[in-house]
Amino acid sequence: MGIIERKEREREEMRRLIVEGARHLFVANGYEKVSIRNIAEAIEYSPATIYLYFKDKNEILYAVHSQAFGKMMEEFRPVFDIDDPFERLVEMGRRYMQFAVDNPELFDIMFIVTAPMETLECREDIWSEGRTAFNMLVQVVQDCIKAGIFKVDDAEVAAMMIWSNIHGHTALFLRKRMMMFPEERRQVLMTEAFTLFCDTMKKGLN
Amino acid sequence: MGIIERKEREREEMRRLIVEGARHLFVANGYEKVSIRNIAEAIEYSPATIYLYFKDKNEILYAVHSQAFGKMMEEFRPVFDIDDPFERLVEMGRRYMQFAVDNPELFDIMFIVTAPMETLECREDIWSEGRTAFNMLVQVVQDCIKAGIFKVDDAEVAAMMIWSNIHGHTALFLRKRMMMFPEERRQVLMTEAFTLFCDTMKKGLN
DNA sequence: CTTGTTTACTAAACAGTGTTCAGTATGTTT
């Protein structure tokens, strides 16, 4: 009987429909302004139906979070064509920041909002998206070490330092903590600080 | 007639009472789980009364935000007794991170949550708290330049880079984005990455 | 084809949210 298989497929299809609807609304209105009722209306089902496919709102958020990581990874792909490992690292940072500016609501769900994280409190294994992305960075750092550009013991520690810096910029910017600077100064400050960090790394990390 | 003066005092006192109540609840339960009704109950007034003293919830949040900056500044004061400007800078970073760990809910309101920022959308002048704190950092960076430890053109750009790094660590940690590492590793990664950043600055920023 | 059972779905309710407004009761002024 292929019936249970078809049922399973339909179930997956429904989950996809919900996540897709949720993502669209999040991107359009920001995650805080999207309610279960909004999502239900968008996919033309009753709110209660959503709860047959997702435990709660956080679980939907986590599904969008996972999907968004996929999108970001795509953005990263061209980076690996760059030969020089340091240039590769710099370009990765640039693209992380660019992704945040282009997709602020997705970035929010991926790296700032705590809600999607609450879903995984227990299951230690499924931090895979974050780990994978971080490992990618560690790999590039290791390439820099091999090429003799960096001289550090622990590539993960160096990667963490770099991630923190890039993420700091973006988070402060997105959360409107640079509003004390005038518009143009903000732009300059962001790009100059990033360049300075890259220069400092090149000189200091060896 | 001292009546209007007294009325004014009473009004201030009431605002203080509300902010104080709000702060207590925020610290205890996290800002997202605190409602106007909770605050009203805590100070033994009706919810509607609060709206006679604050335009909306964001305005209360902003008041707490301002207050929290005061608390953080106090935490920073002892730093200025340190003679070596680089050591002063390092200690400032350490205390920023410590403040975040000790007062996660206040840090949230100060640097992560967008809500209190929405209040000031128009009034360009009252970003004073953020500016003051940032200026303090710029000052220390300038001291490092004067002492010949740093050689950079723009102290603000350097300060921005440093702030981004420290803030990145804290934000990623507080927003549970380091959960992919086991508990002990997380600790090590945080402190080691911070140390590495300090070393990298010393070597790279001249 | 008619049963019984499982599945998919929803209307309605519950307990909460931020916010507004009409109405009251008190304090101040004339």
Added chain:
DNA sequence: AAACATACTGAACACTGTTTAGTAAACAAG
């Protein structure tokens, strides 16, 4: 004492996430 201004509140409005009881359709067995 009458008129007005101020401070406050109960009740409502339009929302929120989530649960539950009940219905209608899809499937399985006789």
